[in-house]
Amino acid sequence: MGKAMFLAAFLMGCRAGPDVVFLTIDTLRVDHVGAFSSKSPAKTPNIDALAKDSVLLSSAYSPISVTGPAFVTLHTGMDPKEHGVVINMFRGGVPLSDSTDTLAEMLVNRGYSTGAFVSGFTLHPQLNLDQGFEVYSYPAKKQARRLGKETLSETLDWMQWQLFGNYFVWFHTYDPHGPWDVWATKEELEDQKNKNKDALKSKQKEQASDDKSTTIHGAHKDKSSYIYTHSKPISNKERIPKYQYIQGIEEPSFYEKMYVRGVEESDKQVGAILEQLKKQGRYDNALIVLTADHGESFTERDLWFDHGTFPSEEQLHVPLLIKLPKNQQSGTNVDSLVGLKDILPTVLGILQIDAPAQVTGKNLLGPGGDFSEQGSAYLMGESSHCKKERSLECSPLGPEGKVFALRTPQTSMWLSPQADKNLIWSFKDSEESSAELFDAQEASSKEQDYLERLLSERRTRMDSLTAIQWPQKKTNSKTTNNKSSNSITEEEEMELLKQLGYVDDE
Template structure:
């Protein structure tokens, strides 16, 4: 049963959803008087939630939030790794614009964030739970009045280990030298505790709080009761390797292949992933209950989203992300709960993007002029105003980044628009400097799981493929050397406008 305080917050959410269908955002005497809470649950697929259609989901807090808020059914991320995606969330810019194109690459000093934009009207704080968002890897701390990224002594870790995702190797290196090293993250419960401690120290000033939960990310290690909630094998929960997702980053390729060949092992892993999400949902309930106790919940604009999804086998890609640009990695939840439950129960079908979040927050607060973004406000969609614009979504995967002049993992870019998806990818080989390029094209309207590549089958329709190929090609070339100046090529943007993409 939910904790009493959490249950109280849930009851309040559900009551507001049931009783306030015609309410509007309360008038404020000065811009920015509302509190803002942006919560990102790392590695959370949209289809893992009850409000997005998963019948056996155990996500009561998020589902209640959606019932009394606005749910965007088709929200996409602009990157499939944590650092670039969260920087897009907080800037309203594409990775090529803000400069953080892969994990471990810090945001450009020339780029402003939502925290910067709200600095004059709000006390600002960020509470992060994964090592890719610590200040040394992200450069975000100086943008906030308070930034809590204290998880473990990652300060000594060589930057190259962060950038190449060599987490396991770095941990073993430290342990051999006598360092005591915890997981490179902290549980959501600890992050909630620290967030509420900060909230309780504030007076009546408006707050902007960014909260990041890392839990659904591998290794999947939910508290046992949450794993059992989804049918995890009780016997395996006594096995340390099985309990934390078989240390997916630690085991060999042969061990991974053996694991995914076992239906029981796959079912156990999926139960652990679902358990992580249920645990994060419970902690979100604690956070909302704490805001209610502080008298802040009803004055808070709440945004709930994720940085990216997770591969669960549909493209033979298991329990990971960052390598492909299929929707299993890019389709993320986006729920906006307005103060006084304005627009409760609204579901928006239009394609929207994470880079639209920052301008949406600023328009609600009446502070649009404080931040230049490529993203567009979604407030009119929440209010039910029709909008037939294409609102394309570009996404990138730069994987390990550039090392000694070689892009080890290659480069991938996708364009999602007009009910279709075009993916361009290149692979770079260190031994010969050989480059292989490939295109994949999917019609999402009748192939939402992206199982039929029309390029491979020779059945690519003339339109919109030709138009999308041209736009993606221009985007690829013009952003190849982008360095985070905060501006894309003006000629490229003008071409996109003429084609109806902006």
Template sequence: MKAMTRKPVKRFSTVNLLPRERRRRHARFAAMRDTGTILTARGAAALALLLSLPACLEAPSPPPRNVVLITFDTTRADVLGVYGGDAAVSPAFDALAARGTLFLQAQAQAAVTPVAHASILTGLNPYNHGLRTLHGNRLYHLPGTIPTLAARLQDLGYDTAAFVSAFPCSRRFGLDQGFEVFDADFGGAPEARIGPAGNISTGLAQRDAAATTESALRWLAGRDRERPYFLWVHYFDPHDPLLRPPVPRQEPFMDGFPRFSEMEEALTRDPERFVADYVKDPDLMRSWLRRLYRAEVSWADTQMGRLFAALDADGGLEHTVIAVTSDHGEGLGDHDWWGHGILYQEQLHVPLALAGPGVPRDLLVQDRVRHVDLAPTLLHLAAGSDFGHKVDGISLLPLMTRRAAGDEPRAGELPGPAYADAVTLMRYGAVFDPGVSEVRDDQLYVWIDSNLKWIRHRLHADRSELYDLEADPGEQVNLVPVRPRDAGRLDRALEEEHPMTAEIDFSLPEDDEVRQRLKSLGYVD
């Protein structure tokens, strides 16, 4: 990773905003204070007059800042350039990180799209916000009683708009709460495509990043410029090998893969032939899918760059706080798991960068932070406000400020242990064989305290795991047999949060259209 140099911070003084006479008197008072001059009666009277001047002569408080939140679906941190991946994948993200703050150890609270996004938008862990499952007939919807970042900013006078790219972020899951504009129009997606696992994308469940960006840009162009705004843009492309970028945008990532052209043509023109000729070759599919995954992340990054360029051209960047993260990562074969939904670090370690007014520049934060910290941080940066009630996250602004100054954080400025869960029993359509599914018949709960990570298997306690993330970042050596006391300590801390009290309904949704949309994305058989 290329080292980032810290630039000197330009100090801002409200004195420079005062009228000339007031500045002169302010300087005289400062000189008396610094030299210990004893005030005469006349001087005391003058000082009293100075201190009683109307508040209207004081420096005005800064106006509320715009907020842009961008979430990439299914994007591992280590695929991006600034996290050690290919720099060609993420030039827009890397540039944002270079002019702001990059968090090297950000943790998702779930590896399922709607659950993770609910934590991002509420500052609450899943057991507190109540959205626990992707499918089922209960606990799939964020309760209306749970305040969201959008609702809080709306109360503060913000325009709020969201442009999402897939069904798992739709109104069904309650993620529209607080948004005046909630655009989940997937009509532009191709209408009938067969995926490598034999599942069918109907076009009702997703759209590509370019279409989502176009809708967001139209809204930005027509918005009320007298009001600050909160904009959430969600990109789904890395989730689905069917949502492929244009061929010229795939080609740089297919260098050295001689069968790319024939596979692309087969998948586009004759999906049945693709399934017959290619899917049952695991090595071929793994090589193709890993390359395609990077191309899809790159395509979403390009569209995000278009959004940044439009903000810059409009003069809005200097007044806008930008946050970019992903909801969760992807297995890509690590731990013998291709998709997501389980809780190893390739699925929980997510990218996170902040930039804009109030955000320290060129700062790398090594401390572990969490998705639940993002909403409180954005409220603090944008409006100097908070949720008005207790949340599980904290504002990261004090931590960033201390680290930028080279100081150690004070008590309460470091995030606490990180929680995550995966409580939905799901059968994922296997990528390599349409007749096989990857099955997880368990409920998983994670507690990360310092470098120790505890994964509790609720339905199969003998499979529970303990890892030292500093010594073993790949989570290959289960320490439960040699460190049972640490395992017990973390398990007790997890139990104290009462995350397992909910009755989870694992039945398929009763609504046929919902079932078809979930099937089209490979979530259910």
């Protein structure tokens, strides 16, 4: 036996169990991953290769369409209403409580080395999701985001120095999240701007003609089911959030093309981490989870290229791969309804660790240790808040304007607040592109039950949502954790938020 092989065998013998690897890609649409969609515009060979060694869960959903609360769910096994992080902190939300256990805390207490490497300002340590991580690397103090390749470099450096024992590593790339101009060359930007100048007048006329009546959250398919009435035509520019808008470019396909590049960059980063695991002799026995916090709307809704606005299919449906040690059950496709909160108890089940009483997610392993139909009959979902955008006519503004959803394997139902009344919309198609007002008189008993659950969700949540300070000309985040070394001033925070387009106009 050669020295290198002997050393590898010796180090593997020092490990009591599998390493745990979380690979998370921010804002990743499930239809842009080859393993999940044969029509994916993005090429994702590394994720697709991982999928062959994994269990693929094709009906996985995030509970909320924004980053902070969704990742707290991932690391705690609890829904937002349970862990208390129901909106990003810079919008008035609170951090995760010190009393809530995270997966990192559970594993570090069992001898794991723990490291987290995140790319977005929304995962700043003040969120308190760093508890349990011995290393928590995030963008520099005055940096709103960092490219995934920068985060990758730090991740690989940390991984290669973990010689003994097991580790839990969390890698997070922000590359598919806007603004997307970072992926365009100067020549492409100029060329597209010139094309837009020639086509702008005709496009404006077409848009005006399309929008004289109404739209159902941007889905122009069934005029009998439209939700909102726009009193004036909405231009392409008005449908693109300010932080996404590239001056002089209004063609949707250009933005979609830039999004694809962000996804493909993320796939390369995933490939580099998988390669590192293989070099260290850790891949075969590793427990690897690949998923996202939420997706992204393109032109499906009133507001284009955004998230946080609706609990919709394209914003909440996320890819989920779980690679078991020794590639057990590889090639299994589970289509039952599962949520991000089910990942933690499933990981603990694989590691044969009892889940804390706080965890409400399900262990997706059946009694025999196989992935079986252990999913949910329904899942609740929610948006972040009602945004002040020209193309949106939601109300009231802020977290009180949250849209709640109940999703089953066959259908979904939205509760959309409008002024002093609630509108209930029923979707029969999987893409949620055509809705109809819910007819209680024609509903089955099960549908009636779902309706009552939706209404109850809003009733029980209203006090806490009303307590969130809104609107915010200054940040109102309150922390209970003492992290003065990581703190930033309100002015610095507002500047970072402007870079990411998170500050709404008042």
